[in-house]
Amino acid sequence: MTTLTNDTSRSFPGAERANMYIEGPETPPEDAIEPTEESTSAGEPTTPVPAAEATVTEPTIDPLDDSDLGILAITTEPRLAQKGLRGLLGKLGVKVAPGTAEATALQLAEELRRDEEVVRQATWTRAVSILVANPKGGVGKTPTSLVVGGTLAAIRGGSVCIMEVSDDPGALTFRSEGRPTRGLGELVREADTIRTAGQLAGYTAPQTSFASVIGSIGSRPRLDGDSVTSVANVVDEYFAIRVMDSGNQPSSSAFQAAADTADVLVVPIFNAGDAALEAAALLDILKAAGDKAAELAQSAIVVRLHDGRPENDQVVSRVDRILASYGIKHVHTIRYDPHIAERGQITLSKLSAATRHAFTGVAADVVRTLQHTVR
DSSP states (O other), rough: OOOSOHHHHOOOOOHHHHTOOOSSSSOOGGGGGOSOOOOOSSSSSSOOOOOSSSSSSOOOOOOOOSOOOOOOOOOOOOOOOOHHHHHHHHHOOOOOOOOOHHHHHHHHHHHHHHHHHHHHHHOSSEEEEEEOOOSSSSHHHHHHHHHHHHHHHHHTSSEEEEEOOOOOOOHHHHHHSSSOOSSSHHHHGGGGGGHHHHHHHOOOOOOOOOOOOEEEEEEEOOOOOOHHHHHHHHHHHSSEEEEOOOOTTTTSSHHHHHHOOOOEEEEEESHHHHHHHHHHHHHHHHHOOHHHHHHHHHHHHEEEEOOSSOOOOHHHHHHHHHHHHHHHHHEEEOOOOOOHTTTTTGGGGOOOOOHHHHHHHHHHHHHHHHHOOOO
8 A cells, every 4th residue: 555645756756866966065964864764673783874875876767677567666775774772773863774574574565565566557458367276175266266356356446356167056155255146157047138237246246355256146057168158258348357266177168168268377275295286187187288278287376375284294395396397486375374264254354464465476476477478
C-alpha cells in the first residue's frame, strides 16, 4: 500500500536534483541529511555511517534498465536506522546503519512492494488463465487456488474468477467465503444465456479479497471438456484473470480442456514422496502431449506447502531431487499456516503475514510467467 506524502523529491526526481545545485563554494553540512523512515532492532552494536556514505547522491537513472515497472529507477543510499537503540542514536544526531534484523525487515518489505507492483501493473490484451493441478488429492490445490486468486484480486482490485474444473464436485465452495444459491452446475446449463456481468455475478460467491468464486453448491452432472470450455469462455468475457481448481484425473476431458485454456501451471505439493511423484507424472503427461501442454510443464510453478505434520529429512531430500531432475526453476515454500490448516473457509486477512507475503511472491511469479507466455 502506497503512503501519500508531501515529499516532492520522491514524486518529482527533478526537484531533488535541482535542490543539489548550490550557488557559491558552500557545500551542505553533513548533518543536513535527515534519517529516512525505516525500521531497526535494539541490542546490536552500533556502527556509525561514514560521512562519505551519508551524503545524498544524485539519483541514478539507467535508461536501459526495465526491471522496475515504475517510471524512474531512483536509488538513495544509505538507509539510516530508525528503531531500537540505533534509532534512538539517530534522533540524537548519530547516524548509524540499520541492524541485521531491521535490514532484513526492510529487504522483505521492499521485496513485497516490488511483487505487489508487478502484480498490479501487468496487463494483457486478453483474459489470462491459471491452472492449479496435481493428480494427488489433499495436497492443497483448493487453498492454493483461493489464496493465489485472492491475492491477485486484492492487489489488482478484483476482476479475478476462481472456478472449479474438477470432474466431480470439489471443496471450492466449502473452502471459500459465502453460501451462493447458484454455482457451477447451474452455470453449465445456462452459460448460453449469460449476456451481462450482472447475470454472471448471480453464479458466483464474492470474496473479501475481491475475487469471485464459481464452485458446486451441491450435486451436479460430471463435468466434461465441452462444459469447461463453455464456462471458461463466459468467464473470460467478464474477468481479466481465471484461476482453475482442478481434480485428480489428468486423463479426463475436463482436465484436458482446462489445460488447453490455461496459460500457466501451478503445482502444489507437500514434502511427501507420493505428492512429488504424482506431480512429476503430471509433468510427464503434459510434456508428452506436446505443444501448449508441454509449455505449461516447462514453465510450471511449484508451491511447497507445509501442513504441520512431521517431515522426514530423507523424504524432503527426495522431493528436492525429484524437482531438480525435472528442471523446475520456480519453487515457492509456504510455511504452516493455522488458518489454512483449519480446513474451513479461507479469508485472506486471517492468514499470517508471512503466508500472505509468500503467496504474493507466488502471484508475482505467476504474473511474470504470464508476461512471457501470453502473446
